[in-house]
Amino acid sequence: MAQDAAGTVGARVSPQVDSLIRAAQAGDQDAFEQLVRTYDQSVLRLAMNLLRSPEDARDVYQEAFLRVYRNLHAFRFDCSFHTWLYRIVTNICLDQLRKRQVRKEESPTIETREGPIDRMDTFQEESAHADPERSLWNRQLKQRIETALQDLTPRERMVFELRHYQGLRLRNIGEMLGTTEEAAKNCLFRATQKMRAVLGDFT
Template sequence: MDEAALIRAAQAGDQDAFEHLVRNYDQNVLRLAMNLLRSPEDAYDVYQEAFLRVYRNLQSFRFDCSFHTWLYRIVTNLCLDHLRKKKVRKTESTIMETEDGPLDRLDSLPEQRAHGDPQRSLLSRELRGKIEEALTGMTARERMVFEMRHYQGMRLRAIGEALGTTEEAAKNCLFRATQKMRSALGEFV
C-alpha cells in the first residue's frame, strides 16, 4: 500500500495501517526529538505524545500537505512547547557515570577514520565540542531549522511548512543558525 492508502485505511480505523505508518516514521521522529531536546527521556516523551496526537487527530488530516510535513509540525511544536516549559536551554551532558568512573559518551563512539591517528582523533573531539557549543548557543527555532536541514535533509519549503512559517522565514533562520555555527567553529572552517 502507498502512504495515501495507508492513511485512508488508518482513518477508517485499520489498526495495522496505523502501526505501519508509525513504523515508517518512528525512527525519524525519535531522532528529530532527540536532536532538538538533547535528552533521551524528553525525546521519548515527545515521541509518544506525537504519535498519540497523530492517532487522535488523523481524522482531521486532509492531504493539504504531506503526511511527513504534518507529522514533523506536530513533533516540532511539541518540542518547542517542552522547551518553553523548561524555560532553560540546557543540554544533557555527554559525561555519564560508569562503574569505572566518568566517561564521555562522545569518546566511546567508534571513529574508524581517526582510529590510528591520535592527532586527528583529538581534532575530531574538539570539533564535536565546538558543534555542541554552537548548537547550544542557538535559539530553539534556529536549532530546529539547522537540524531539520542538515541532519534530516529536509528542504526549506518543508521546514517552513513543518514550523508553520514561510520558506523565506525558514531560510533566514537557517542563515542565522549557520552564521552562529561558522562563528563557533572558527579555525575549523
C-alpha cells in the first residue's frame, strides 16, 4: 500500500501548494510547472497501472494537466487540490477503461508462444528465478490476477487502484468519483470478492 507525498497532501492543502496554486492562477508559469511536478508522478503511476500502456499513460498525463492548466482559474479551494486534480484524472482514466471495455481490443496481456503475458512485463526486468517451478507458478498467478482485474467494472477497478496502490482513503476516493464513502466501500468489497473468486486458493 503505497502512500506518496501527493497522496498525503490530499487530506489538506499545504501552505506551499496553496501558494503555488495562487501564483499559477495569476499566470506564473514556473509555479504551474512546480505544481505539476508535485503531483505528476502519482498521476502517471495511476494511469500506468490502470492502463498498463506507456502510450496511454502519456496521453492521460497530457490531457489531465492541460485540463488543469485551462481550468485552474476555476479552482476555488473548496476541496483539496489533490482531490480536484484526481477528479480530472480519474474521469479521463475511466473514459479510457470504458472505451476499452467497448472495443475489447486493447488487452493488457499479449499472446506469446508461452501463453499470454502482461504487456508491462516487456518493460520490466524479470527477476531471475533459479527455480523454474516457482517461476511457472508466478507466471500462472500473474495471469490469473490479470483475468481477475479484467473482470472488474471500470469503477471497481478505479476504487481498488486508488485504495490498494495509491493508498487513498475511501472517503477521499468517494469524493473524487462523485460518490459516497459507503458506495466506495461497496465497490472495494465487490472488487476484492471478484478477485478472490477468480484467484481461489491460488494465493
